[in-house]
Each structure stands twice: as C-alpha cells, then as structure tokens.
Amino acid sequence: MPAPAPTRERLVTEAMRLFSAKGYEATSVSQIEAAAGLAAGSGALYHHFKSKEALLDAGIDRQLDRRRAMRDIRALFAGLGDLRAELTILGRYLLNVVDEERQLLQIAARTEAGRSARLHAACAALIDGLNAELADWIGAWAPAMAPSQRAALAAVGVNGLTGTRFTATLLHQAEPAIADDRYLAEWTALLAARIEQHGGS
Amino acid sequence: MPAPAPTRERLVTEAMRLFSAKGYEATSVSQIEAAAGLAAGSGALYHHFKSKEALLDAGIDRQLDRRRAMRDIRALFAGLGDLRAELTILGRYLLNVVDEERQLLQIAARTEAGRSARLHAACAALIDGLNAELADWIGAWAPAMAPSQRAALAAVGVNGLTGTRFTATLLHQAEPAIADDRYLAEWTALLAARIEQHGGS
DNA sequence: GTCTATACTAAGATAGAC
DNA sequence: GTCTATCTTAGTATAGAC
Known part of the structure; x- marks a missing residue:
C-alpha cells in the first residue's frame, strides 16, 4: 500500500484542485484544511505555509518543476x-x-x-x-x-x-x-x- | 449631455464589470456599491436587488436581451x-x-x-x-x-x-x-x- | 433612495495546550 | 504537528433616520 502523502504535499494538491475549481480568492483556508484531512479552521495550514499566497506559490512552483521534467x-x-x-x-x-x-x-x-x-x-x-x-x-x-x-x-x-x-x-x-x-x-x-x-x- | 443612468442600471453595469474581472464570489457588495457611486458598505444596493445573486441574474438577463436584439x-x-x-x-x-x-x-x-x-x-x-x-x-x-x-x-x-x-x-x-x-x-x-x-x- | 449603524457570519491569521 | 480558542477584519444583509 502506498505511504500516505505528507501533509504538506496534500495541502498543495488539494489547494490547487480547489483553486482551479473555485478560484484563489473564493477558496478559503478552512476548505483547504478540510480537504487535506485537517480540522477546518484550525489554522494547522500555517505550520506548513506562511500564508495562503505562499501556498499558491508552492503549487505554481511544483507545476513548473513538472514542466521542466517534461522538457x-x-x-x-x-x-x-x-x-x-x-x-x-x-x-x-x-x-x-x-x-x-x-x-x-x-x-x-x-x-x-x-x-x-x-x-x-x-x-x-x-x-x-x-x-x-x-x-x-x-x-x-x-x-x-x-x-x-x-x-x-x-x-x-x-x-x-x-x-x-x-x-x-x-x-x-x-x-x-x-x-x-x-x-x-x-x-x-x-x-x-x-x-x-x-x-x- | 446624456442623462446619468439610473442607479439600478449603474449597479448592473458595474457588477458585471467587476464579476468579469474578479469572479462572482470574489466581488463584494461594497465594491459594487462604490463602483456605482454609492457609499461602500451602506447596503443601498439592497433597495434595488433582493440579493447579490439577484443582481447577477439581472445582469445575465440584460445580456440575453441584447443577444435577442442581435439575432x-x-x-x-x-x-x-x-x-x-x-x-x-x-x-x-x-x-x-x-x-x-x-x-x-x-x-x-x-x-x-x-x-x-x-x-x-x-x-x-x-x-x-x-x-x-x-x-x-x-x-x-x-x-x-x-x-x-x-x-x-x-x-x-x-x-x-x-x-x-x-x-x-x-x-x-x-x-x-x-x-x-x-x-x-x-x-x-x-x-x-x-x-x-x-x-x- | 441613500445614508449611519448594526447584526451575524466567515474570512485570514496567531497563541498556546497537548 | 495538530488541536481549541481567539483576535481582527471583512463579508452579506437588515433596521431605521433623513
């Protein structure tokens, strides 16, 4: 069985999914936490990312890494x-x-x-x-x-x-x-x- | 000089402009009021529309009317x-x-x-x-x-x-x-x- | 019709217990 | 690392003065 993805990875994955479905501003930190299996509104996200915007940046960087790998x-x-x-x-x-x-x-x-x-x-x-x-x-x-x-x-x-x-x-x-x-x-x-x-x- | 558009018209126009720029959820009622020349956060919008969603519906209907006129x-x-x-x-x-x-x-x-x-x-x-x-x-x-x-x-x-x-x-x-x-x-x-x-x- | 003021909810973010 | 609890700000919407 696959080891569960670390919390930080899950946060990026779920955030990008929600951002793409609803847009950045319309997606709340609580929703991202819930989607990643954390307590909604707990602020646990902030132990992994400084802010909601830093989370978006991490998602973009991950996509750019994948793009480089495809080159x-x-x-x-x-x-x-x-x-x-x-x-x-x-x-x-x-x-x-x-x-x-x-x-x-x-x-x-x-x-x-x-x-x-x-x-x-x-x-x-x-x-x-x-x-x-x-x-x-x-x-x-x-x-x-x-x-x-x-x-x-x-x-x-x-x-x-x-x-x-x-x-x-x-x-x-x-x-x-x-x-x-x-x-x-x-x-x-x-x-x-x-x-x-x-x-x- | 052109008569200024009635408030209701201005609200629809500005709302559609802001919705198209930021998306429906990311646009606040206060921003729409300010763009239409009303006091931000005054709630004056609610004298013209029952809710933010009713305002979007009015904007869609106006576009559909224009579309029919172009047919x-x-x-x-x-x-x-x-x-x-x-x-x-x-x-x-x-x-x-x-x-x-x-x-x-x-x-x-x-x-x-x-x-x-x-x-x-x-x-x-x-x-x-x-x-x-x-x-x-x-x-x-x-x-x-x-x-x-x-x-x-x-x-x-x-x-x-x-x-x-x-x-x-x-x-x-x-x-x-x-x-x-x-x-x-x-x-x-x-x-x-x-x-x-x-x-x- | 538009304003001030306000009720209520949810947002982003932080502090501190475990 | 994750939780409960809380601070502060901003959101939708309503009540009532003018």
Whole structure:
C-alpha cells in the first residue's frame, strides 16, 4: 500500500484542485484544511505555509518543476519525414501538454488578473512555448511562408487546441462534445491542407 | 449631455464589470456599491436587488436581451456566392459576437462551476449557437462532408476564435498579440483550404 | 433612495495546550 | 504537528433616520 502523502504535499494538491475549481480568492483556508484531512479552521495550514499566497506559490512552483521534467520529450518524435504523420503526433503532444497544465490554466482563468505575477508568468511562458513549437514546425515544412503568417497560423492552431479545453471547462463538460481523436484528426487535416497548399513548394 | 443612468442600471453595469474581472464570489457588495457611486458598505444596493445573486441574474438577463436584439442580423450578409468572401464576413461576424458576449463568458470562466445555472445555460446556448452557425455554413459549401466531420471542423473553427479571446484574457493582454485582421485572414484561409479541398467537388 | 449603524457570519491569521 | 480558542477584519444583509 502506498505511504500516505505528507501533509504538506496534500495541502498543495488539494489547494490547487480547489483553486482551479473555485478560484484563489473564493477558496478559503478552512476548505483547504478540510480537504487535506485537517480540522477546518484550525489554522494547522500555517505550520506548513506562511500564508495562503505562499501556498499558491508552492503549487505554481511544483507545476513548473513538472514542466521542466517534461522538457525534451518533444525531440523523441521528430523527423518522421511525412507531414501528416508528424503533425498528427505534434497535435497529440500539444493537447497533452495543455492537459498537463490544465489545472494551472484554470486557476489563472478563475483568478483576478493582477492577483499573482508568478501565475501570470507561468501561463504566459506556457502559451508562448506552445505557439513557438508549432510555429517552428510549420517553418520547417513551409520555409517560404512569411514569419508573420507563420505566427498567425500557429496561433490559430494552438487556440484550436486550448480553446477546446477552455470551452469544456466553461460548460462543465466532463468529456468534450467531440471525441479527442475526431477533433485532432480534423485539426490535423485542417493545418495540413493549408501547409501543403502553401509550402508544398 | 446624456442623462446619468439610473442607479439600478449603474449597479448592473458595474457588477458585471467587476464579476468579469474578479469572479462572482470574489466581488463584494461594497465594491459594487462604490463602483456605482454609492457609499461602500451602506447596503443601498439592497433597495434595488433582493440579493447579490439577484443582481447577477439581472445582469445575465440584460445580456440575453441584447443577444435577442442581435439575432437575425446574420441573414443580412449571406449569399455572396464566393466561398472566401462569405467566410471572411462570417468569421468577422462570429468574432464580433464573441466580443459582445465576452463579459458573460469571462464571468462564467471566473466563477465556480455550479454557482449559477442561468449563467451556465446562457454560455452553453451561445457556444452551441456559434458552432451551429459555422457548421450550417460549411454544410452549404461542402454538402458531401459527413455531419460528424462538419461538426468537428466547425468546432475547431469556433475554438480558434473563442480561444484567441480566452488567451488574451488569461494573459491580461489589452490587445491581441496578433492583429485581428491578420488573425482572421489566416483563420479564413485555413478553413477555406480545407473546404475547397473537400467539398470543392 | 441613500445614508449611519448594526447584526451575524466567515474570512485570514496567531497563541498556546497537548 | 495538530488541536481549541481567539483576535481582527471583512463579508452579506437588515433596521431605521433623513
């Protein structure tokens, strides 16, 4: 049987879950304590974190650590030499990254704009990274495409992936209205048609 | 000079603005009163609305009234006979609808899932309507396309538009990283390439 | 209709017993 | 490390003067 996670870990886990469901401000310390198996309102949380905000920071840092651990996985599946095969895998990979970061994105979405600079920076770096990965790949297959057009195409592509998760969250859909396979297949066909048309040389 | 809006109107306007910025639960009645020019914490709001939730409902209803007033504008620009010309206008129209409803979408995004059934219903109807409009248009230009594929293509298209606003909100961008014209042009080219390829017959 | 004042509850955070 | 108890502030909402 797995050793129970230490209290500090449980607090971070439950806090991030509650923050993503209700937003930072709308989540009380009592609720976090209760979710972590401590007495609600006991203030036991403050033996592990200086404040509620320090707890959010710890959660963001944990997510950033996970992100660093995932880095360089991308290099594993490059260079199949076939446009649609590569794009299929790239789309699946990008959507997977969005899912890994979904909790963080939801917290940012449910929390006031200037509330946490760290939160904002973590999300901005994520979105920028997704756009850069897709833009780079497009650049390799359509070298003649102007950089500004490449950026716009990458943005539409990335928004097509992030948007489906945003919408699902917004509408409280446990699972997307359209199955991921179906959606990704259409996403791939859409971008492939445009790239072949343009950079097909 | 314009007559100052009545207090009740100002309360709804400011409440919706604050709800969209901070979320429903994170916005206090005092803040709404202050924003509407009343004494913070005076409780003057309760002479106009039974409760904070009744105020949110009034704001949702006002948005639904506006939505009804916008209906049937779509019919004005149909039937240009040119795929790319029609798609350009349709994309501009759909993005405009998203902007009109942006405040409502943001409130839903920043507010806990089961908090308001009315809010959820208003957003679901909006997203469904956008998808249906694009799917119908695709169906007219690519009759041979399977319904499930048409739905998937429409979903990618709509997510490409909603996603750009979601992302801008998430990253606190006053204006999008890519100009709307540039973005819409690429969005149009992307979908047009796919539709021509498929239903071009 | 708007104010002051207030009731009541819950928030974030701390002190000290065990 | 976790608890009970408590401090202080802020929340929703109401009562009553003007």
